Amino acid sequence: MVSESKHNLTHLDQLESEAIFIMREVAAQFEKPVLLFSGGKDSICLVKLAQKAFWPAKIPFPLMHIDTGHNFPEAIEYRDWLVKEVGANLIVRYVQDSIDKGTATEEKGPNPSRNTLQTVTLLESIEEFKFDACFGGARRDEEKARAKERFFSHRDEFGQWDPKNQRPELWNLFNGKKQKGENFRVFPISNWTEMDVWQYIYKENIPLPTIYFTHRRDVVFRDNMWLANSPHITLMKGEEIQNKIVRFRTVGDMTCTGAVESTASTLEDIIQEVASARVTERGSRADDRRSEAAMEDRKKQGYF
Amino acid sequence: MEIQEKEQPIDNAAYLNMDLLRFTTAGSVDDGKSTLIGRLLYDTKSIFEDQMEAIEEASTKKGKGYVDLSLLTDGLRAEREQGITIDVAYRYFATPKRKFIIADTPGHIQYTRNMVTGASTANLAIILVDARHGVIEQTCRHSFIASLLQIKHLVVCVNKMDLVSFSEEVFQKIKTDFENFSATLNIPDIQYIPISALLGDNVVEHSANTPWYKGASLLYTLENVHIANDRNHEDARFPVQYVIRPQTEDFHDYRGYAGTVESGIFKPGDDIVALPSGFKSKIKTIDFNGKHLDIVHPPKSVTFTIEDNIDISRGDMIVKENNQPQVSQDVELMVCWLSDKKLTLNGKYAIKHTTREARCVIKEIKYKVNINTLEEIKDNFEIGLNDIARIVIRTTTPLFFDSYSKNRATGSLIIVDEGTNVTVGAGMII
Ligand SMILES: Nc1nc2c(ncn2[C@@H]2O[C@H](COP(=O)(O)OP(=O)(O)O)[C@@H](O)[C@H]2O)c(=O)[nH]1
Secondary structure, three states: OOOOOOOOOOHHHHHHHHHHHHHHHHHHHHEEEEEOOOOHHHHHHHHHHHHHOOOOOOOOOOOOEEEEOOOOOOHHHHHHHHHHOOOOEEEEEEEHHHHHOOOOOOOOOOOOOOOOHHHHHHHHHHHHHHHEEEOOOOHHHHHHHHHHOEEEEEOOOOOOOOOHOOOOOEEEEEOOOOOOOEEEEEEEOOOOHHHHHHHHHHHOOOOOHHOOOEEEEEEEEOEEEEEEEOOOOOOOOOOEEEEEEEEEEOOOOOOOOOEEEOOOOOHHHHHHHHHHOOOOOOEEHHHHOOOOOOHHHHHHOOOO | OOOOOOOOOOOOOHHHHEEEEEEEEEOOOOOOHHHHHHHHHHOOOOOOHHHHHHHHHHHHHOOOOOHHHHHHHHHHHHHHHOOHHHHEEEEEEEEEEEEEEEEEEEOOOOOHHHHHHHHOOOOOEEEEOOOOOOOOOOHHHHHHHHHHHOOOOEEEEEEEHHOOOOOOOHHHHHHHHHHHHHHOOOOOOEEEOEEEOOOOOOOOOOOOOOOOOOOOOOOOHHHHHHOOHHOOOOOOEEEEEEEOOOOOOOOOOOOEEEOOOOOEEEEOOOOOEEEOEEEEEEEEEEEEOOOEEEEEEEOOOOEEEEEEEEEOOOEEEEEOOOOOOOEEEEEEEEEEEEOOOOOOOEEEEEEEHHHHHHHEEEEEEEEEOOOOOOOOEOOOOOOOOOOOEEEEEEEEEEEEEEEOOOOOHHEEEEEEEOOOOEEEEEEEEE
């Protein structure tokens, strides 16, 4: 038996319990939930929490990955390993399919981002499977527009988010009632900070995709950050490929996720680096820097 | 303002041992709430360079001669454009002692609704008072809401002390006024701190400008306020959230009841009763992530297995045989109305109480509260947005509850409009 006799739970235990509570609430209140799996550390944490929430049963909902086609191969490799490891069902839907169908149009330019197109494929997939609740790994500390986000975020039948029409959330009473065609985005780790996520990964010893750790990589300096060289970016005049020792703070599209120069090779190293970081992790995403209200616009259209 | 470098490498062992304090901030418009929160975030080094650059830019655009820390906590674009804030926003910071979650509830028309929402999960409330204006109607209102929501700790921050020359008399007068009026409120712990959110006096460090003030700084107070005993450790309550039945080879007959321990303590071997059936049994194991725990405290999410094969499902409650909640279909409560659509007497609504759902009819409106004077209004029963009233409801199935003052988790419920599915009321059972 494990002694848990400490009177007060630590903050991380409380956050964990809160997240598990939310996940069970969704499993109970909704008919077809799905966990949106991006391959990043936040959604990896969600998978861990879901395992704990339903142990000894398997996770009672599928994971879904919206594949932009611009993913880091290491992230895909990790995804396939994880799904096997936890025995989850994985659904993959491709942005390329939406482009081929003509429902999404590729951006022009030297590093076309498919982040906005992801929304189209996501909404099409929600429609296809009739999902009524989608778990996301977003946190309120990530960005200003998220600070007021609910745990249960209501979306209308067009998948849109109306900041003026969100339900107040009191105590731990979550109202998931909805009309036909409407759905919810649910964010179990809303109250976690970037540091909480890292500490949890450390405490639970959760394996991560290798790109979070230091490695050598061909990169190009653009928009004030190091972008990975890949078949998806076109070199512009004056740009040159350099080989650097880097790691990534987030896992996103290869075309817009900036690398940081770092020699952090362990979780402890990363935690020290995060603790002394002077730029938010979103600061290393090109698409968020396009405008101050970028995130808010994408949210309204149904992106997470 | 200089960007601060975070030099301190973090201590993992300490971080994993931190405890959590949730607090809410209240004050009327321009009392300095945004500035204070910005100051706390800034002084605890919770602001990143890109965020700082963004607010520096915004401050310059607005023609401010200094970096306006209040811009840090300013939210959605529509609000930015209108220059108002309309909702509850959550902010985070940590010191080596504690992690903090701030429910930032900016003052405006919908203020009561927002503050009730923010206060529902808070351990502590900061009430801001402008030193130049003293205790005003809003101060009373905010304190009343804090007491209604059973917040056990209040910190009255007398702000803008720099504008009254850090005068002890001004501070003392406000303190006395507040003490006089708050005597009727049921708040066990009230502290008073003279501060300047703008300049930082007594926010993190004790200020040399207030040598007459012998108390602690605000941050020290937040770090050290004792909250461990605020939780109800007496009345063991476990609302069943979800039934886990793996039906795999290894766990063929496993039937686990998943939920969160809302209050009290459970151990394997405890004699329990399942409500509403009244069937008795014993806790066999308390499972969490493949381990059996020998004791569990609130608010931990776990899974119980029990000795006997009795029928328990979501919405039921597992309690101890010798300590049971009230069971009734007639429930009296204080309600805060959250919607533009008025409460209808004899109207039918859906409710959520613990993990239980039911329908209810509003049987009686006893009185409405004038939240500025705390008087009971008995000649006007129109309950609209931001109103607080005492009502009686009858539910379709019995609820298992404790009074809100004894137990926040089993004493609270929400009222949902059956047409729109919107949460329209927040109820606290008497
Ligand atoms: N002199 C002085 N001004 C302050 C202080 N705190 C806030 N202010 C100013 O009061 C105004 C309103 O502050 P703000 O934080 O926006 O108030 P809120 O509406 O409560 O969020 C701003 O111009 C602040 O700079 C203080 O301690 N001293």
